[in-house]
Amino acid sequence: MGVPGSSVPPVGTIPHPRTVPLPDHIRKDPTLQPNPPVPHAATVDDNGVHVTTDAGKSRTYSGGEVMNLTQVIDLADGSATLCQASTETALELMDESVELATDCDSLIAEITAKGVGGGLIGKCEYLKEQLDLQAAAAKEVHDKIQGGEEACRTASANAELRHGPIFRAVADSPLTKPAERDFYNAR
Numbered sequence: 001m002g003v004p005g006s007s008v009p010p011v012g013t014i015p016h017p018r019t020v021p022l023p024d025h026i027r028k029d030p031t032l033q034p035n036p037p038v039p040h041a042a043t044v045d046d047n048g049v050h051v052t053t054d055a056g057k058s059r060t061y062s063g064g065e066v067m068n069l070t071q072v073i074d075l076a077d078g079s080a081t082l083c084q085a086s087t088e089t090a091l092e093l094m095d096e097s098v099e100l101a102t103d104c105d106s107l108i109a110e111i112t113a114k115g116v117g118g119g120l121i122g123k124c125e126y127l128k129e130q131l132d133l134q135a136a137a138a139k140e141v142h143d144k145i146q147g148g149e150e151a152c153r154t155a156s157a158n159a160e161l162r163h164g165p166i167f168r169a170v171a172d173s174p175l176t177k178p179a180e181r182d183f184y185n186a187r
Contacts, residue, residue, distance in 0.1 A: 069166065
């Protein structure tokens, strides 16, 4: 039943957003992930940190560039933590919307039992429908943010695995200053 004289569609005519979650065996299977990380080999001398990839390519990093690598990894890890907090908030919003929609159902039943006007029932039905849509949207946001969290954690872990030998080479080098050594050993 739509609200007369408004653009409110009839109850139940607004479809819920479509979600297509990936099966867990695809999301979690490391063999189905692109480019599994392979640790780099690294050596340190007066000219910088010399890194060789598993493909045989080599590059020399300055101390500042190696420090930037650690910051990028930490940024990805921090982003994953922020995503985790955001997913929890989205779930709370979804739960609150569902609870309020249930309250609307109770209110509609009370209004109907008292025989009060249909306009009030229509407004309550519209409110319930909007709360249902809000709950669906919160669930969709939760799922997307959760995927982002997973991507950030994977990126951080892969980068740590791939670049860890670089940090270890710098920490183990006799050319590394004590404060730098402490920084890399704290990882």
